[in-house]
Amino acid sequence: MPVEPIRFPDIQTHPAVLTKSIDKAHYEDTLHCNRCGFCTSSCPTYIATGDEGLSPRGRNQAFRAVLEGRLKDPAEAERFFSTCLMCGICTSVCFSEVPTAELMSAARGTVMGKQGEPWFLKISLRFFLPRPGLLEPMLKILFIGKRIGLSGVLNRIGFLRLISSQLSAADEMVDSVPVRFLRDRVRPYPPAARDADVIHFLACGPNYLKPEVGEATARILKRAGVRFGYVKNVCCGLPGTTYGDLPAARALAQKNIELLEDHPNAVILLDDSSCAASVKDYPALFRDQELPSGDDWRRRAEAVSRRTRDLSEWLVEKGIQFPHLTETTSVTYHDPCKARYAQKIVHPPRALLSSLPAVSFRELPEAEQCCGAGGTYCFAQPEISRAVLDRKAGNVISTKTDGVLTSSVSCLLQLQFGLRRLGSAMRALHLSEFLSPPDKNR
């Protein structure tokens, strides 16, 4: 006879301050962490700092203490919660499958409800992200400043640092910026027909920071001969989830769900693994029982989630061929955590790359580790992010390949930055760019 699980005692009877059902659900999750410590040495922030508080076990115990009212000032634990990369490695090694990343998102909400996120994130989350019309000009002003070298000057006189150390970190990382966003560039491509096969969801990274990635994806789609098109999607909501602003994330998700429902049969294709994971995870945003018409939204989110594919996954599923890739090269591959852990995509990119006759694929040492980008983490926690990155870049260089590929723009920028930091000439490319390089004759 298998052992019956112990029924977790009714939380009501516990001297905790839990009133909302969603908090209770999170509390249940923290209880499943039995402090075995199995996860600690896999966590990138623990590896980088050696601080138990910055390990998954520490984070879960701290959140539990907050929920049980054992930590007089919950803000004390803010550092543990805000430094989590949300990479999900811990859950993959945890036999109790404690969803630490999810819990940390909730913890940020609980604690930072009073505290507030870094100011520029707050503004963008609430104000700019839902309004591409405003976001784009603002980013453009910043980026043009970068182009003409203004930001460099500002940085040198410490101006940016004065406003926000995070913004200056962002400035250091992004070495070149586009003048035309993807939405402008792909304008020749049509808005999606109602019966399109594929919606190419414009994720913020490929749209704002690396439009050449989105362009490459569009070329792949065109060459493959699928009927594809675009909708006027907004940000997927990931920054909101990450920083514990679930209402903001929910509002963005609802907008996108409504748009995508206009094309009920199309595959929703994303060339950024972070956003792909975020869209696939829309149902979790509506897990809270107390939300108005939460059930209805959860069902709609599930339908969208089922149709969503990350690029490598879709390419392998459809058996797309790349006969034009004839130049001999060697590459390694960095898994975005949002692909490897959130979506459990490990095999497809490797299968794809190994199947290309001209390409020799070499596995990356410590491939399971995060690169430290974590979406906007690299701006918010520059120090830890860089410690994690240096280790990753060192591993990339050790493969002695021509370049490293990945499938998230956030990881891509981070890898490029990391290689630059270590003075390496190795290239980092998005999978799309590698599979469909720009046509030189055009």
Add this chain to the structure above:
Amino acid sequence: MNTHFVKRLQKEIGKGNVLDSPASLLIYSYDSGVDKALPGAVVLPQTASQVAAVVGLARREGIPFVARGAGTNLCGCTIPVPGGLVIHLSRMDRVLKVDAHRRRAVVEPGVVNLRLQKVLVPYGLTYAPDPASQKACTLGGNAGTNAGGPHCLKHGITTHHVTGCEVVLPDGTFLRTSIDDPGYDLTGLFVGAEGTLGIITQIEVGLLPLPEDVRTFLVSYPSIEAAVQSVTDIISSGIVPTALELMDRVTVEAVEEFVHAGYPRGVEAVLLIEVDGPKERIRRESEKLRELCQKNGGGDIREAQNEREREKLWEGRRGSYPAMARLAPNVLVEDGVVPRTRLPEAVKRIRAIAAREGIRMGLIAHAGDGNLHPNMIFDERNPEETRLVRAAGYEMMKVCVELGGSISGEHGIGIDKREAMRWLFTPQTLTVFRKIKTAFDPDNLCNPDKLIPVAEQPGRGLDHGSLAVPVAAPSQSSGTLEAPEARGAPSQSSGTLEAPEARNELPDSGVLPIQNVEHLQRVLRGARAAGRAVFLKGLGTKGFPIPSGALILALDGLKSVVDYDKENFTLSVQCGWTLPELGALIGPHSQFLHIDGGGTLGGILSARASLKPRLRDQVIGMKCVLSDGQLVEFGAKVMKNVAGYDAAKLFLGAWGSLGVITEVTLRLFPFPPEEPFVKNPRPETSRGEDPRRAIYQKIKNIFDPAGIMNPTIKWEEPTVAR
């Protein structure tokens, strides 16, 4: 904790390496075990000298401190004294050297076990101890608990592989040790000391070549008894598998539910068996294995066909604790060990205890060496249930002791089991342990309250509702240790203890044949009363200048066989036997000792006659008579035992300077020695300025405060030209 101390810590090792916020302290109040207590501050040193500085400071301020690795131990080894200092070594995580030629590596204590394994792969080498927690646990912690692992059956546990270390002693000074040193085996003493004798800052480990071939089998059985009989038959057949892991039905169900490792459901027991070595031998052994398993009703024999399948089978085994952990907020993992042949009985009685208390439990065992882990699930928020589970755990340990085993095969004692030490050791032996602790740590600041039972258990558990830091005066615990004995010169020893009539028995000179242990005890009491130096025949006569008036004891009359357990491959004998005599005893059963040397067994051990194969890896238990006539016992009749300090090792190569070895329990082998013997050049002395000498003297004082046992060996100057 006083802010003054925290400030000084910050000044000493940098602000970024000191944590003292309430949230951080809460996070360092636990390990993987059940107990909790809030520290007053946490430091994360980056270098050995920072460790020394912190320890020095703590000592001056009288603040108790504890070393922490990954905090995955299961017995509260790293729970601080409330308000004390946690020294977390995670930032000292460099692999300093891999010497492929000598097959040794030097690492810092914070290196994670699995990471070392990965570093070694390109060299074609491996580090044998592989605790199931190897993904997380550190080499420092492994040394602290003397960790074992599923693969330890063939290659041994941590103490067999740590060949030296650098230690910051509780007084803040450095000590370097090596098992190759002459003198007392300090390395063996630090391993398994649970951080109570000092903080290890560097570890040198021995490495093994990766095996040519590995084969892994999973076999199901209709009963635990049938599985254990298979294990016994396999070992008796001369095959030494690297692993022989037993899992019961409850565990298999829990694992399959979750890991989907392909384990058979609905069977009473499964065995996971692995053999490694040269291809041809492994092929032969595999055939034999199948046959032996089938003979005992083993069915459904699955062999892993490739590395992935092998990994999957192991994932099932490694998942056994966590799979239970999924079922409840907490799991209590007990860790008892019995002579292998007693396993079925132990299982039966342990199950009866769990059934009686209504406790849900899965059982796994490193069956090859009789080490079993009942995994009991509970919820720590329910105090009654917690108490019940802990009490049941204690009762289970008692069963193991009653069956001739021990209370810990690999996890350690910590605070969880220190009271149970009383069942295993006599008051005399516990006194020796206390004296060892006091000799190294007179202020009782270095991980106090662990390993040794305290006279009166001070309240230690953390009250879940409160965050207030209880102020713990370190003296609270130091008062419970026994006052150290006077460590005087021989002349100072008082005559009150000694029997005067024994003094009259002693001859003025020449050799005194010892008739039995009681006689020996009497003689030593008399010698001590008379202040006469004592040498052991076969030792003293060879290398040491013997002062006039010294007493020479002949021990070749001590010749009983205390216990010869053929099935279990152990032999307990008195030390007057010679090797040819023992050979005649065990040879007919195709069993072998991997020991070489002339004269009596006691002489061979005392002189550490051969360096290879290592004697220290073959002695699993020992009885000794000390110069005050007290009989002390270390170890047990089991292959794995990490309860208490490994004091038996100190007697190997001590040249009779600590006491008289009267009885040993030796590990037997189903095959003759494979490597040639390497003789020990003797007698051993250390030369020049050697900081170890002060420590050697302290150890000598623990066992022989009167200084009468082989007093000419002082580890000070070469007494004999080589």
